[in-house]
Amino acid sequence: QTVLKPKDEDTKDDERNPVWLCDKAGVFYKMGNFPAAINAYSEAIKISPTLPKLYINRASCYIVLNLYEDAVIDCTRALDLLTPPVEANRLSRVRTLAKRGSAFCQLGSLDRALEDYELASKLSPDNDSLRRDLDTLRAQMGDNSLIQSEQPPISVS
Numbered sequence: 001q002t003v004l005k006p007k008d009e010d011t012k013d014d015e016r017n018p019v020w021l022c023d024k025a026g027v028f029y030k031m032g033n034f035p036a037a038i039n040a041y042s043e044a045i046k047i048s049p050t051l052p053k054l055y056i057n058r059a060s061c062y063i064v065l066n067l068y069e070d071a072v073i074d075c076t077r078a079l080d081l082l083t084p085p086v087e088a089n090r091l092s093r094v095r096t097l098a099k100r101g102s103a104f105c106q107l108g109s110l111d112r113a114l115e116d117y118e119l120a121s122k123l124s125p126d127n128d129s130l131r132r133d134l135d136t137l138r139a140q141m142g143d144n145s146l147i148q149s150e151q152p153p154i155s156v157s
Contacts, residue, residue, distance in 0.1 A: 018048035025057065034061045052078040052089075056096050059103070068103040075100035094124045098133070110141050 014020040025040035041058035048054070059074035078096045082089045101116030117134045124130060 015043075016047060018044040018051060018054065021047070022051075022054060022057065025061075029057070029061060034064050037061045038065075050081055052081040052092060052096075055081070056092065056099065059096075059099055063099065063103060063106075066106070068106045071103040072100055072107070075103065090123055094120045094127070094130070097123070098130060101133075101137075105137065110137065113137060114141065 021040045021044035025037040025044065028034070028037035028040060038058055038061045041054050041061065044051070045054050045058070055074040055078035059071040059078070062068070062071035062074065075096050079093065079100070082093050082096065085093060097116045097120035101113040101120065104110070104113035104116060114134075114137055117130065117137055121127070121130050121134050
């Protein structure tokens with residue numbers, strides 16, 4: 001596992017730059033090194049705690065590692081930062097709501113997942129993937145006799 005150095009006199013200026021850290025985390029993510037990506041996003045958040053992208057991306061890592069409660073926390077924080085809700089942040093809100101909805105599904109909080117997917121769908125009514133996920137979730141909720149593992153997984157797209 002790659003660990004970033006704590007901020008001290010030996011730390012390079014790049015390692016104190018949240019954009020550089022975010023880019024580095026993205027490289028770790030693509031390599032499949034999710035703990036290192038989380039570490040880089042966490043360091044970036046310490047430096048710049050008001051950048052929603054950092055929380056959104058860290059939530060993606062948490063989801064891959066099945067850390068759904070952490071993903072919900074990060075998505076909620078990102079949504080808090082994506083205010084006011086304007087056209088410029090609409091797609092980020094859609095992705096974040098879908099991500100949090102997916103995490104809620106995995107936690108078994110289907111009512112909360114439904115709320116997030118419905119909000120995301122209202123913000124992006126032409127998103128076919130989101131509409132399919134919402135239909136799948138509604139079907140799961142409508143038939144409690146189905147075992148969740150028999151249902152297709154709800155994507156985070």
